[in-house]
Amino acid sequence: MNIISTLAGELSATAAQITAAVEMLDDGATVPFIARYRKEATGGLDDTQLRHLEERLTYLRELEARKETVLKSIEEQGKLSDGLRAQIEACDNKTALEDLYLPYKPKRRTKAQIAREHGLQPLADVLLNEQPQDVEAAAAPFTNENVPDTKAALDGARAILMEQFAEDAELIGRLREKLWNEAEIHAQVIAGAEEKGEKFKDYFDHREAVRAMPSHRALAVLRGRNEEILHIALKYQPDETPITEQSAYEKIIAAHFHLSDGHKWLRDTVRLTWRAKIFLSLELEALGRLKEQADTDAITVFARNLKDLLLAAPAGRLTTLGLDPGYRNGVKCAVVDDTGKLLDTVIVYLHQENAMLATLGRLIKQHHVKLIAIGNGTASRETDKIAAELVKTLPEMKLHKIVVSEAGASIYSASELAAKEFPDLDVSLRGAVSIARRLQDPLAELVKIDPKSIGVGQYQHDVNQSQLAKSLDAVVEDCVNAVGVDVNTASAPLLARISGLNSTLAQNIVAYRDENGAFDSRKKLLKVPRLGEKTFEQAAGFLRINGGKEALDASAVHPEAYPVVAKMLADQGISAAELIGNREKIKQIKPADYTTEQFGLPTILDILAELEKPGRDPRGEFQTATFAEGVNExxxxxxxxxxxxxxxxxxxxxxxxxxxxxxxxxxxxxxxxxxxxxxxxxxxxxxxxxxxxxxxxxxxxxxxxxxxxxxxxxxxxxxxxxxxxxxxxxxxxxxxxxxxxxxxxxxxxxxxxxxxxxxxxx
CATH class of the missing domain: 2.40.50.140 (Nucleic acid-binding proteins)
Known part of the structure; x- marks a missing residue:
């Protein structure tokens, strides 16, 4: 219930909404399915909210599990009070929990523990509580065979107090936030690394408030440190401050324990605690926090760019010539038909312009090419000029040329997937196929490539790789399901991204399709090996079948809602073919007449919207830039x-x-x-x-x-x-x-x- 109430507060939702979403996620439902087809249960939580819920649910459950471990450990030590239990149970983050656990956490034998074993805890208590000016006299009674003199006694008492100061959860929390809010990160070049680290020269002597440092600068500085170009440190007071002057942080420690300003021994103890113990720990934490925030920001930017790229408008299902430019190794060319099937390949050379024009002209006429996709790498402008000449000399073909990003094309070319799809095709020519297909349908082609290779991120090799992969996979899943796929033409990698499906099921669908021909209904998917009712429920609404037995199979209406549409048809006295796409007829339907306990108003409205524009593509209209003539470099x-x-x-x-x-x-x-x-x-x-x-x-x-x-x-x-x-x-x-x-x-x-x-x- 603590988790439910926490999530409800974070998402500005009710406990009932969160409970329903959590139960469905635990039952194996996917975010796209819940967001699209279970709006009544979740109160309309969208995919972004559900992704946040999913992520925070995992974190909060880990936190609760850690609390149980901590409570059990402290209880076994016989040190768990009601007050401490309440503090632990009230923790809302892992850092605060670990602060509370620190004094009780099993650790290697410390100087403080040894001092306690030698009977010096009472001396530490006297020095802290009574604060006698003559510390030597106070320490004298505590000498023994293990503590030969007063200096050893005072050193042991100091070790105890330093540990006590450094393990006070309330104090550490206050110092942590003060340091984060006020400290500056200082980057300096390591002597002798100036030439090697030329790309980091703007950070050779760089200061900036750590809490305000944007992700791209933070990641640049941290990379400079990892490459041994930069030394970085946190500065919490001006460099010219005398080492003997008490810092604001030391004053906070002293005030927290009510220490006298005039007690030199205690003041030195506080200074040692801060500078040799607490600050070093908090500095590492702050740099870790900076890295974590920079990772989150960079991953968010990457995810947003990836979503925009995946949802870019497709040029359409037209026969396309893909050109992968190059000088020495030539321009690799591949023609694919309107379904993306490879028809022909050839390699031509820019320095043989006439031969290149003749060869490409022949391919265009032979296969009735309508689009020319040109990769934007080396020699793309020269290749673009040749394409422009083809458009000009072949007006009857009504050609259009477009320069597209070739980022990741080489990754696909050398992948196991490409090798399986084109076992007899040269690796270099596979890239041209990918370039052609990504113009036809960016989403369908780019899902075959590791999202990290698509080229729309910042510092992607420096951020948390598991977090990055998880975030990008979620983006791809949401994009694929938002668009939907034609089950009779989709590739296995595209099908694998559909809600409820995985690589094995996707391969099984393709294998069944190859063996038995095109699916003529969604119900036939249940004949695919290992595709059961639960999987069908999750996937069916996102899979399209055009020209099948059931007209609704080409829409996003889920099969479970077909009876609702059947009732609409019966009430109107028309067929599905007459209703679908007929705005006037659809306007006559009153949504409230069809709401039930299972299908509320949100679902009925979704059904009517889908009937009006069945299988609509949420992506925008295709557009391309016209680069200026004569501006090539x-x-x-x-x-x-x-x-x-x-x-x-x-x-x-x-x-x-x-x-x-x-x-x-x-x-x-x-x-x-x-x-x-x-x-x-x-x-x-x-x-x-x-x-x-x-x-x-x-x-x-x-x-x-x-x-x-x-x-x-x-x-x-x-x-x-x-x-x-x-x-x-x-x-x-x-x-x-x-x-x-x-x-x-x-x-x-x-x-x-x-x-x-x-x-x-x-």
Whole structure:
């Protein structure tokens, strides 16, 4: 009940809503299924709320289990009081719980424990409670065979008091928050590492409030430390403060235990406790907390960008020619039909332009190609020119050419999945197939690639990998189920992302389809090996069957609700074919007439909306940018140019835009709009086509500063300190994946983000 009430408060929901959601999750229901088909039970909690609930439920259950362990341990020691039990049971986070447990936690034999064994606890109590000025005289009665003199007695008493001070949960909690709120993180270059760490030069002498440090700078500094370029430390007082001066933190410790300001021995004890014990521990905690928050922010940015990319509008089911550009190894070409099936492949060379035009022209005519997808890696502009010539010389084919991101294409090419799908096809040609398919349907193709390889994250190799994988998998699952899939054309990797299904069941569906032909009804899915009633309930609503026996199978109406639709049809005296898509007829239906205990108003409204537009795709309309003629490389850019581009990545501090020069430009958050922007995603998202003006170009450092405020003047921006002096990151392509390097040489996609904007804070 504690967990239920906590979650209800966090989600601003009722206990009944949370209880229902928790019970369904525990019963194996998926988030997409609960969000879509169990709105009555959860009161309409959406997938975002349910994901948060799922994550927090796991944390709170772990916390409760830890509380039980802690209580049992303290009780076995005979030290569990009613007050301590109440404190432990009231803990709402793991850190506070561990603070309370620290004095009772079994540990290696400490100096304080040894001192207690030697009978020095009473001396420590006297020194703390009575605070005698003559500590030598107070210690004299406590000498014995194990404590040869008063110095040894006082050292033992000090060890006891230091441990006592450092294990006071209330005190540590107060010091922890004060340090977090007030301390600065200080990064300095390690002597002799200047040349090796050139990319971290903006952090060679960097100070910033630890609590306000944005994720990209935090991760950059922490990476610099891990690569032995930077030394980082927390500073809690000015450097020029005399070492003998009592810090604010030491004063808090002294006040907590009511220690006299004039008692030198106790004051020294407090100083040693803070500087040699408490601060070192809290510094590690603060850096860990900084890393955890930076990870969460970076993963959130990655997840949002991934969602935008996966839900990008598909170009449509048209025969497509995929071109994977290259110089020495040629342009790899693959033609796929409107279902994504490979029809033909060839390799052509840019330096043999006439032969290339003839070969591609033949392929286009032979297979009736309608779309040309061009990977955005090396030689993409040159390849794009050839494609433009084909569009011009073959007007009767009504061709359209589009440059698409090839990030992750090489990962797919070398994957076990690609090898199984195309065992006899050269690895390099598989990439061209992927490029063609991702234009037809980005979601269907990108699910085959590890989300971390898609190229829309920041510092993805530095963040918590299990947390990242879990978050991205949830995004993919939500996106696939939001769109739904055609069970008769979907690949096994796409089917595996459907609610209730897994890789084994997905393979079983494909195998059954190959052996028995297309499914003509959702019910036939129950004939698939190992696909039982429970799985069918979770998956059926997200699987589409076009042209089957049951018209509703092509919609998102769940089979369990078919009787409701049958009653509507009977009341209207029409067939399903006459009702589906007929807005006038649907408007005549009163939702309240069909609500039952099982199907409430939210479900009935969903059913009517689906009947009006069955199988509707929630993705927007396809759009593409037109890159400027004659602007092929960074050297072709001129300050003041207005260009069209595609948003390739969105970070907390701005957006990166592909303007067709193999180097993404950066629009800082302050240059996204004439209005104040709290979050860049309020204005843009990955895949958006935008117009930008060039503010600054640094060809040597491969940086481009852009603005979406087209009336901005470069000189004005430079004087105001906005993004003219800061620029971009290396473009996000999959090209580096094609030529693997030493891990230290391979730069993170966001390594230049912090570098580009570190000056802004100044």
């Amino acid at each position: 960074i050297k072709d850019l001129q300050v003041g140019m207005i260009l069209e581009g595609v948003v390739s990545n969105v970070a907390n501090f701005g957006a990166f835009v592909d303007i067709g020069v193999h180097q993404d430009g950066l629009v800082h958050i302050s240059a996204l709009s004439n209005k104040f922007v709290q979050d860049p995603r309020e204005v843009v998202k990955a895949g958006d086509v935008v117009k930008v003006k060039v503010l600054e170009v640094d060809a040597a450092r491969k940086r481009i500063a852009l603005t979406m405020r087209l009336d901005d003047e470069p000189e004005t921006v430079k004087r105001s300190g906005r993004p003219s002096e800061n620029s971009a990151t290396p473009r996000h392509t999959g090209r580096n994946e094609r030529t693997p390097r030493n891990p230290r040489e391979k730069q993170p996609q966001n390594s230049a983000m912090a570098d580009a904007f570190a000056k802004l804070k100044r």
